[in-house]
Structure formats: structure tokens, C-alpha cells
Amino acid sequence: MNVQIVWEQYKTVQDSFPNLVLTFEGNKYFIRGELHFIAQFMEVPTEEAFLIELELPITYPHSLPIVRELEERIPDGFHKFIDGTLCLGAPLAMKITFSNDPTLLGFINKLIIPYLYSFSYYKRNNREFPYGELSHNAKGLLEYYMELFQVCSLDKVLHILYHLSIKKIRGHLPCPCGNDLRTRNCHGTMLLGLYEHQDTFEFKKDFTYCLQYIKGELN
Template sequence: MPNLWRGETDDEIRAALEVRYPSLRLARPENRRVIMGAFNVQHTGHFLGGFQVEVLLDVPDELGLPTVREVGGRIPRMPERHINDKFGTACLYLPEDLAVRVREPLGIIEFLDGPVRNFFLGQIGAEMGTPFPLGEWGHGADGVKEMLTQLLGSDDVGTCVAFLELLSRKVIKAHWPCPCGSGRSLRDCHDGVVRRVRQRLPLTTRRFLLERARKHFPEGQTTRNRP
């Protein structure tokens, strides 16, 4: 499983926040490490919106990144707004997608500047009637399927899983059957796709994608549509 969190000391986090996000502060309530305060989204001098947040450094997600909560009650707790628990936990990103996009582990500022800011920018858009200008993933397994389709070029879950099974191997031979199910060898079929993904993603990420795909699409749902 890829770990996208670059561990930083409290002092490093405090110093970074002071410069870039002075409205956030690192606190230690009940011995937990929590960044609290206002997360403000600004652009070219415009104040676009502010959200009261908690960034739970000790509650990592599947990528090792902190959990973020909107605690001011500004965002309705509903799946359409990508917040669906009473604590205001934000579904900032699709873990599979972030694992593919992020090459180096993130520090606190990269995390806040990236997925956190993107999320709240989208929320401001949603409030103004231009929802999620950066787009949004389908809910649950639908989003995973969309992402795998973009990565692997097949909208068939079974085929995607077969590709990921192949991609999770250390060694891949060109004479092996192509995972698309065409009956041709890899070299005569989807060799280009496999090469591209192998070059782009490390083995840990490819295995992570397989593990997650199996979780979202249990055995019975991955029957391949033969071409």
C-alpha cells in the first residue's frame, strides 16, 4: 500500500502553517494532534470562502493522509456534497486516483494546497450553483470504475481486474495472453497499455489498485464481458 504522507514534526508543521496558513494552528486536545481553525480559499486577492476545519493527523486514511473534517456546519452532511457522516468527514478524493497522481509523499502544505483546497473550492462552487468545477467522482464503486476506465481504457470491471492482476506481477512476458480476453498474446494486443501503466506506476501502487478493485468488486461482479 502506498504511503503518501511525509511525516513531519510538530515544529515543522507549526512553522509551515504560520507562513502559509496562519488561520490554522496545530493543537493537542486530549493528546491528539489536530490542526484546527479556518481553511480559507482565496484566489488573486478574492476571498472565495472559509470553512472551519479539523485535520486529524493521527487518523490516517488508506493512503496514510490525515482525515479532514468540516466542523462549522457550513456543508450539509450528504453524499451529494461528499460529506456523509455526522462528524463532517470530507471525502476529499478517490484514493485510487490520488495514488496514481501523487509521485512523492505529501507534506502538510502540499496536502492543504492540493486535495484539501480542491475540495473546498468545489464546495464553494456547489454553494454558488457551479458545483465542483474540478469535477467529482461517482459514489462508491461507480467512482472506482470510472477511474479504472480512464487508466486502463476498458469500462468492464472484470477486464480491469484482469489487467491489474497482470500488472501486479513483477515479471510480465509479452507472449502471455492479453488480459482483455481477446485470445491474442499481449504483444499483439494491449502491450502498449500495460507498458504505459508499468512505466507510470510503481509496483506498490499497481498492487494497491488491485487490492482496492477486489474490495469494491467482489468475485461475482467481475465477470468479464468477452469482446
């Protein structure tokens, strides 16, 4: 971790969210405090505040912060991992979003606040989501990849993920989506671009996880 980058990025966070405090504990950096924000959907603004904690991994910014909501306002059933950390979205989607503004302030504005606003909206509007919702766990990951790849079957998702996991995206070969087009004339540019955000090891993990779900091997 580049400590200078962390402190420089934190200064911009403090300018926008002065109640968030950076601390160093047990060889880790944390940002804690009340996150006060105003967000809107369909031109209806909502003002909210949550007590949160960001834990910065030693590999930040190559790895994303871990986020917790500290007052237990958000129930376990609402897109949280088993350890209580917040599930802000599909991992690849988060990486792509973060890449557009790879700073702590960008992470807060583009990932944490939309999540917290979605929860607030969900509570106030009969469990409706403002931006749509993915299912939990592997099912949600499959839904994300189906939308990303613009395919309509789980088999096609798995086939594309497998090719990504072995880095076999070749322009002259048939596209792994199963169309009759060559990769260069179909998904090629998009799939190759994904390697900027996720490596073959992570795609292999996603492929294995989705395959286990489809085969009914997950609880």
C-alpha cells in the first residue's frame, strides 16, 4: 500500500465528508464515522446518514476496501456477506466502477452511497429497489454476467467465463458466446477489455462458483 496515496485521497474525502476519520490500527488503515449524504431517484432527493467503516486492504488500490455498517440498521438478509460486510455489487462490476474514479472519494460516491441509498429507498418504498437488484450469491453473479455478456442462457455464460479463465479469447476463433461470428466481430473487444479489471485467476473462481451453483453443489 502506498501510504502517501491513501493520505492524499483521504484529504479529498474529508473535504466532502468531514465526519469520516482515517485511523491506523493493528497494521491496517480504517476510515470510520458518519457518512451524511443526499441522493435522489426519479428527481426525488433523500437525505440520509449511516455510521460506516472502511477497511483498506494492504493491496489498496489494487484491491477494494471492505465496508461495514456499524449500527446494524441493515439486516443480514439485505446484501451482506456472512461476516457482516456489505455486498456492494458483483465483484467485477465494482472493479469496473472503481476504475472510472480510482480514489477513496470515488469509491464512496459511486459504490457505498448508491448501496446505502438503495437500502433507504427499499425501506421507505415497500421493498422496491431504485436501481434494480441482483439475487444473492452465485445466482446473482450469473445474472450479472448474463447482462454483461448480453446472452440468454447459463451455458453461454459458463462457456464465456471458461474461455476468460484460460485466456483463450482469439479474434479468429468462433466467439465463445455461441454465435456464428468470429470473436473479433462479436464479443472480442469487450472480453479482452475485461482483463484490465480482473485476471484469469478471478475468472476461474467465478467460473467454478457458477458451475457449482448450476450443478446444485452449493448449499
